[in-house]
Amino acid sequence: MSTRDLRAAFAAAAADGRAALVPYLVCGHPDADTTVHLVLEAAAAGADVIELGVPFSDPLADGETIRNATRVALDAGMSVAGCLDVVRRVRAAGATLPIVLMGYVNPLARYGVERFCADAAAAGVDGLIVPDMPLEESGELLAAAGSVELGVTFLVTPVTGGARIAQLAAASTGFLYCVATTGTTGARADVASSTVELLDRVRNLAGDTPFAVGFGVSTPEHVAELAPHADGVIVGSALVALVERDAASLAGRIGELVAATAVVGVR
Amino acid sequence: MTDHLDTFRLDAAPMPDAHGRFGDYGGSWIPEVLVPVAGRIVEGWSAARTDPAFLQEFVGMCRSFVGRPTPLQVAPRLTAHAGGAQLLLKREDLAHTGAHKINNALGQVLLARRLGVKRVIAETGAGQHGVATATACALLDMPCVVYMGSHDIERQHPNVLRMELLGAEVRPVDEGQRTLTDAVSAAIRDWVADPDGTYYLLGSAVGMHPFPTMVRDLQSVIGHEARAQSLELLGGELPSVVVACVGGGSNAIGTFMPFAGDGAVELRGAEAAGDGIDTPRHSASVAAGSIGVLHGARTMLIQDDDGQVLPTHSISAGLDYPGVGPEHAQLAATGRATYTGVTDDEAMAALQLTCRLEGIIPAVESAHAISLALDIAAGRPASDTVLVTVSGRGDKDLATIMQYRAAHGVTSMNFADAGDDHHPAPGAPHVYA
Ligand SMILES: Cc1ncc(COP(=O)(O)O)c(C=O)c1O
Numbered sequence: 001m002s003t004r005d006l007r008a009a010f011a012a013a014a015a016d017g018r019a020a021l022v023p024y025l026v027c028g029h030p031d032a033d034t035t036v037h038l039v040l041e042a043a044a045a046g047a048d049v050i051e052l053g054v055p056f057s058d059p060l061a062d063g064e065t066i067r068n069a070t071r072v073a074l075d076a077g078m079s080v081a082g083c084l085d086v087v088r089r090v091r092a093a094g095a096t097l098p099i100v101l102m103g104y105v106n107p108l109a110r111y112g113v114e115r116f117c118a119d120a121a122a123a124g125v126d127g128l129i130v131p132d133m134p135l136e137e138s139g140e141l142l143a144a145a146g147s148v149e150l151g152v153t154f155l156v157t158p159v160t161g162g163a164r165i166a167q168l169a170a171a172s173t174g175f176l177y178c179v180a181t182t183g184t185t186g187a188r189a190d191v192a193s194s195t196v197e198l199l200d201r202v203r204n205l206a207g208d209t210p211f212a213v214g215f216g217v218s219t220p221e222h223v224a225e226l227a228p229h230a231d232g233v234i235v236g237s238a239l240v241a242l243v244e245r246d247a248a249s250l251a252g253r254i255g256e257l258v259a260a261t262a263v264v265g266v267r
Numbered sequence: 268m269t270d271h272l273d274t275f276r277l278d279a280a281p282m283p284d285a286h287g288r289f290g291d292y293g294g295s296w297i298p299e300v301l302v303p304v305a306g307r308i309v310e311g312w313s314a315a316r317t318d319p320a321f322l323q324e325f326v327g328m329c330r331s332f333v334g335r336p337t338p339l340q341v342a343p344r345l346t347a348h349a350g351g352a353q354l355l356l357k358r359e360d361l362a363h364t365g366a367h368k369i370n371n372a373l374g375q376v377l378l379a380r381r382l383g384v385k386r387v388i389a390e391t392g393a394g395q396h397g398v399a400t401a402t403a404c405a406l407l408d409m410p411c412v413v414y415m416g417s418h419d420i421e422r423q424h425p426n427v428l429r430m431e432l433l434g435a436e437v438r439p440v441d442e443g444q445r446t447l448t449d450a451v452s453a454a455i456r457d458w459v460a461d462p463d464g465t466y467y468l469l470g471s472a473v474g475m476h477p478f479p480t481m482v483r484d485l486q487s488v489i490g491h492e493a494r495a496q497s498l499e500l501l502g503g504e505l506p507s508v509v510v511a512c513v514g515g516g517s518n519a520i521g522t523f524m525p526f527a528g529d530g531a532v533e534l535r536g537a538e539a540a541g542d543g544i545d546t547p548r549h550s551a552s553v554a555a556g557s558i559g560v561l562h563g564a565r566t567m568l569i570q571d572d573d574g575q576v577l578p579t580h581s582i583s584a585g586l587d588y589p590g591v592g593p594e595h596a597q598l599a600a601t602g603r604a605t606y607t608g609v610t611d612d613e614a615m616a617a618l619q620l621t622c623r624l625e626g627i628i629p630a631v632e633s634a635h636a637i638s639l640a641l642d643i644a645a646g647r648p649a650s651d652t653v654l655v656t657v658s659g660r661g662d663k664d665l666a667t668i669m670q671y672r673a674a675h676g677v678t679s680m681n682f683a684d685a686g687d688d689h690h691p692a693p694g695a696p697h698v699y700a
Contacts, residue, residue, distance in 0.1 A: 057575040058448070058561065060455050061298045067442070079573040105296055106560045110574030132296045132560070136286055157300040159462055168299070182300055183460040 003151035006098045006126045006174050009048045010210035010231045018261040019227035020048035022212055023254055024102070024236035026069040027052040027086050028078025029243060036089045038243065041251040043095045046258035051129070051234060054083045054103030061131045063186025065237040069244065080111045084123040091124035100127040100153065100174065105137075117144040127151035127174035135171055146173065153177050158198050162205060169206040175232060176211035178202055187238045188216035191225050199229035220260035227261045270336050271495040272326050277316040277374075277484045279491070280524050283594075287476020288565075290600060293593035295476040296560045301455075304462040309477045311382050316484055321377065328373050329488060332406065333363045335370075337489075339496035339654070344624035345637070349644035352651035355506060357493045359518060359658050360629060364399050366659030367489060367518045368470060372399035374485035376407045379466035386461075388412045389468040390454040392419055392447030392514065393585035393632060394426025395659055396470030401435035411435040414453040418445035419584045422670075426663050444578050447514075447588045451562050471515025472592035475563025479520075479592050486521025493654060494525045506654035508533040508643050512636040513553070513606060514585045516592035518658040523604060533605070536595065537639035539581030540608025550579035552591040553599045553606035561590040567599070582611040582667060583631040585659075609635040615671055617641060618661065630659035631667055 013020035023042050027035050039050055055073040059066065080103070087099055101120060108116050108130065120128070128150055133141060135154060145152045151174025156165045159182060169176045180195040181188070195213065202211050213226050214234030223233045235257055242250055287293050287309070295305055315321040329335040338361065342354040359367040372389075379387055387409045391397030397413040404411035413430055417439040420427055430437050443449040451474070458467040472482040490509075497506050509526050511519035513536040526532045541549035549555060552567045559568030561576060569577045569589040581587040598604035609617075614631060617638035621629050629637060633656070640655035647653070661668070 057443075057577075058452055060452060060562075061300075061459065063456075074575060081573075104560075106568075106570070106576070107574030109560060110570065110572070131298050132563070134295065134297060134299055134302055137294055137296055155299040159300060159303050161303065164302075179300060182462060184456050 002126060002149035003173050004149070006049065006100070006151045007210060009098045010175060013048050013261070014231060017263050019230055019263060020212065020232035021046070021223070021254070021258045021261050022049045022051050022214070022232050022234040023047050023239050023257070024051040024053060024214070024234055025243065026066060026073050026240055027054060027083040028073030028076055029069040029240065030072050031076045032078065032082060032086050034247060035086050036093070038247065038250055039090045040093055040095055042254050043097045045251045045254040047097060047254055049098045049100060049232065051100045051102055052083060052086070054080060054101055054107060056104040056107055059104060061184055063184040063237060065187065065241050066185050069240045080107045080116065084119055087123040087125055098126040099124060100129060101125050102129040102131065105130050105133045113140050114144040117148050117150055121148035121150050125150060127153055129153040129177060131155060135168060142171070151175070155179050156202060158182055158194050162201065165202055166205045169202070169209040169211070172209050176202065176206055176209050177234070178211055178213040178230065180213050180215045180217060183215070185215050185237050187218040187241065191222050195226070196229050199226070203229070220256045223257050223260035228263045233261060270330070271492050272329060272336060274495070275326060275488055275491045277322055277325070279487060280483065282313065282480055283476070287480065289594045289597035292564070292566050292596040293476060293479060294565050295563060296565065297475045297563045298459060300459050301462055305475055307382060311378055312477050312481045315378055315381060321381070325374050325377060329370070333369050333373065334361065335488065336492040336496070337361050339493055339500060342625050345621065345641065346644065348620060348624055349641045352507065352644040352647035352649065352653045354640060354644050355497065355500070355652060355654040356627070357489060357522065357654060357656040359489060359656055360627065360633065360660035364395070364402050365662065366395040366399065366630065367486060367521065368396040368399035369402065370488050370521070371470065371482050371485045371517060372396065372403040372468060375468045375481065376403040376409060379409065379468065380407055382466065384464065384466040386410050386464060387466050387468050388414070388454050388457050389470060390414045390447065390450035391470060392450065392587060393583065393630070394419065394423040394430070394663060395585065397435065397437070398426050398429045398433070400468050400470070401430040401433035404435065405433045412457070413437050414440050414450040414457070416440045416445040416447060416449050419447065419450070422667050423584050423663050424666060447584065448576070455562065471517040472520045472594060473515040473562060473564060473590055479564065479594055482517045483520045483524055483594060486517050487524050489518060489521040489656060490523060490525035493522060493656070497654060501652060505529055505532050507647065507651040508535055508653045510535045510537060510636050510640040510643065510653060511656040512537045512586060512632050512658055513591060513595060514588050514632060515590070516595045518656055520592055520594055522656045523598070527603065534598065534603060535639060535643060536604055536606040537609045537635040538606050539583060539586035539635060540610045541580040541582070543610055544608040548580035549608060550581045550587050550589060551606070551608040552589060553595060554608050564590070564593045566590050566593040567596045582614065582671065583635065585630070585632040586635060607639055609638045613638045618668070627657065628661040629657050630661045631664045633658045
């Protein structure tokens with residue numbers, strides 16, 4: 001498990017004429033056993049990469065849905081070590097798809113950045129997203145992750161300038177995360193036209209770093225609209241809300257989302 | 268005669284390094300969406316703090332609108348009560364809107380205007396920063412939204428009404444503990460949605476670079492005046508100890524910094540110990556926290572072993588915050604300043620004493636500083652002087668005070684007896700003729 005597998009997953013989807021589908025779930029929502037089960041189901045339903053949120057008490061970049069799910073997970077006892085344990089169990093059950101952990105910096109720093117990277121890699125994690133760690137603060141993480149071949153993902157947004165997009169793409173050893181709109185995570189009704197503009201800009205600046213789009217992407221229609229413009233599509237809050245409402249239908253929904261990733265024609 | 272404001276400078280203390288770090292603390296741990304706007308504020312503040320025209324406008328408003336300089340006065344009866352060193356009060360409670368928060372709010376609204384931003388948002392705990400921001404926005408014609416935890420809305424209700432009167436929209440925050448930290452998070456989420464059109468006016472010396480620096484620079488007007496006034500009042504001497512309460516740490520850093528180069532002057536911060544530092548119910552981040560990252564800064568933080576931020580408690584909404592300004596973390600690490608917990612009970616006793624002995628109703632936050640100052644003064648000779656910043660007035664706290672009295676079964680207006688457990692009895696000799 002490594003950066004290489006992560007990049008290979010995007011390449012494989014592209015070779016398939018698709019964007020990669022990256023479902024996001026809050027690890028431990030509503031409990032650890034359910035997360036293990038849902039990740040296995042997502043893999044079976046065709047998810048290319050899975051992103052697991054490491055719960056944090058003060059998730060600044062998240063909207064209400066993920067904040068609430070995070071609270072549930074923490075109340076049920078989820079922790080950084082608990083997330084690594086979930087990954088270990090998923091691997092033990094045979095899942096091979098790349099797993100990316102998204103976690104705010106404080107719990108990771110408290111665990112110890114170097115120790116965290118080592119334990120995460122050993123547990124079967126392929127990449128990390130730390131949404132409150134800008135490039136300027138990332139030296140320690142990049143070194144620690146690099147030494148165990150964990151891919152680090154930086155984020156770009158609609159207000160990120162061109163030079164910085166190129167810089168962040170080059171620094172991303174995993175994939176590059178394109179934040180579709182300003183604002184927090186959360187399901188939205190439509191895809192903003194500025195999102196497509198951002199993605200087309202990123203396409204010219206990202207070099208060979210694969211990039212995925214997320215924040216607000218909710219439905220198969222959104223996925224179909226964005227898939228031609230990105231290497232991957234991340235669906236988060238809409239799935240977290242579904243887990244809340246009707247976890248049994250998650251796999252079916254992921255299947256529909258995967259079906260929507262087909263890119264018609266050539267880029 | 269000078270009023271000391273003519274020698275005030277916003278760039279008296281150095282900027283931290285390019286990453287906004289004070290030693291191991293500070294920095295800018297923010298989502299990428301905020302990186303451009305934080306950069307613009309860093310640039311904007313770097314330019315404004317050295318711009319004579321900006322300084323002149325700020326100082327002019329301090330004089331004409333805030334009523335600065337605020338007095339530095341001897342507290343004769345509190346001094347006698349402590350029975351040791353002489354106590355001096357720096358009267359930020361007399362600043363317009365009733366607390367030091369106006370110094371920062373005015374300065375930052377001036378900056379927002381300079382940056383061409385059209386909308387201001389803020390968080391507030393005690394409501395004083397919200398009132399100050401609403402006031403500055405009314406004066407400078409900016410729309411203003413204030414996030415406030417719904418628990419704080421209950422305990423600081425007069426300030427909610429004041430904000431609304433001043434034309435601000437108060438948005439209740441119903442998450443977490445429904446206090447200051449949740450209000451900061453809600454404000455940051457608002458900012459993230461419109462970083463180009465919104466100015467986030469952070470109310471304390473916390474958060475991402477450059478807020479800890481900018482808030483310090485603006486609040487340093489407190490310490491600058493206090494230092495000059497001390498020299499006058501004490502015949503060329505400086506106080507032996509300078510004391511302030513520490514929530515996020517803005518009145519404290521503003522009081523301390525102008526004395527930081529005076530090696531003989533002790534700097535003492537009063538943190539909220541709530542029910543006691545050895546209980547889970549306090550908000551003493553420096554005294555009882557550990558290193559962590561919250562709201563964009565690496566600092567001392569009340570958290571568990573998993574790095575989850577823990578619930579805090581203080582009777583004062585303004586001190587009820589799990590983190591602290593990064594420069595305080597640095598001052599503590601280097602030993603230049605010392606931070607001590609003051610419990611709810613100790614603060615309420617000091618509050619009552621200050622009312623009865625000096626005719627001043629201090630804010631519950633400020634009462635924490637007064638309590639610590641009384642303790643320090645009691646242990647020192649009459650030749651020493653302890654300067655304490657009274658960060659605000661207590662009118663906003665009447666509901667809290669009444670609740671506290673009810674909870675402690677106090678029926679008369681006088682609950683000063685509690686104070687006599689913590690401080691020497693009155694009757695010690697006056698040190699002033
Ligand atoms: C009167 C008063 N003092 C102190 C504080 C604490 O803030 P800081 O530590 O930033 O001075 C507040 C905050 O609301 C306040 O209203």
